[in-house]
Amino acid sequence: MENSKEMRGWLDNLGLDHPLVIAGPCSAETEEQVLKIAHDLKDTDVTYLRAGIWKPRTRPGNFEGVGALGLKWLQKAKEETGMLTATEVANAAHVKLALEHDIDLLWIGARSTVSPFIVQEIADALKGTDKVVLVKNPVNPDLSLWLGGIERLYSSDIKKLGVIHRGFSTYEKTKYRNIPEWQLAIELQNKFPDLPLICDPSHITGKRDMIFDVAQTALDLNFDGLMIETHNDPDNAWSDAAQQVTPDTLVQIMKDLKIRKESD
Ligand code: PEP
Ligand code: MN
Secondary structure: OOOOOHHHHHHHOOOEEEEOEEEOOEEEEOHHHHHHHHHHHHOOEEEEEEHHHHHHOOOOOOOOOOOOOHHEEEEEEEEHHHHEEEEEOOHHHHHHHHOOOOOEEEEOOHHOOOOHHHHHHHHHHHHOOOOOOEEEEEOOOOOOHHHHHHHHHHHHOOOEEEEOOEEEEEEEEEEEOEEEOHHHHHHHHHOOOOOEEEEEEEHHHHHHEEEEEEEHHHOOOOEEEEEEEEOOOOOOOOOHHHHOOOOOHHHHHHHHHHOOOOOO
16 A cells, blocks of 8 residues: 555545535434535535434434435535535445445544444445545544555555544543544654545534634644534534534634645
């Protein structure tokens, strides 16, 4: 897996003059909600509209996602706005459905990256795909598991790749929902300098008013992009309410961030 240049072709081809932004709700809730958010984001710096369809919840009894129905809403959002679409897949059945609905970017969530069998199942189901596939860091601070996910996908002939840094669980109580442990992302960046590295400040912080600072730190560390959970009515979101921002706030965050240029 030496050729990380090849893995970033999909990002370079977008020709962006700002960091990549993936934004949208933690969960797809209703068709109206997905379409409203898509329309609110379509003329911003956001390239990919994200929405969780299958939600891996730590404990049962919480909202577990609308399922395949939500893929139709994402497709409709793409038709209406021209935005590219992104969702999480956690097994081979999810992959099959997401590919059938032409979702443009799939990511492996933190709770799946910890399981080599699951990652391998997803890699096998995606074999040779030309979709973009991103691997979130595992919930525990283990760089090998994170890299293992990328290696399994690469070996499955998937070449449009990248990683998402969403922080790590810790026993200690800190101001973060998931502590950043930036040094792990930096180590990964040093090993594979061309592999697209995206920060998810929403899941790192768990709180919307901390998102800006974490996003700025990521850009200062030369991250390639951001995934920020964005909802039309964050306080009433069906999952991760405290960390979601409105489309207007997202636009303001992007405006206020200092973006490093190659020449800096
Ligand atoms: C998500 O992106 O909504 C999600 C469940 O994230 P993570 O896998 O990072 O917990
Ligand atoms: Mn979430």
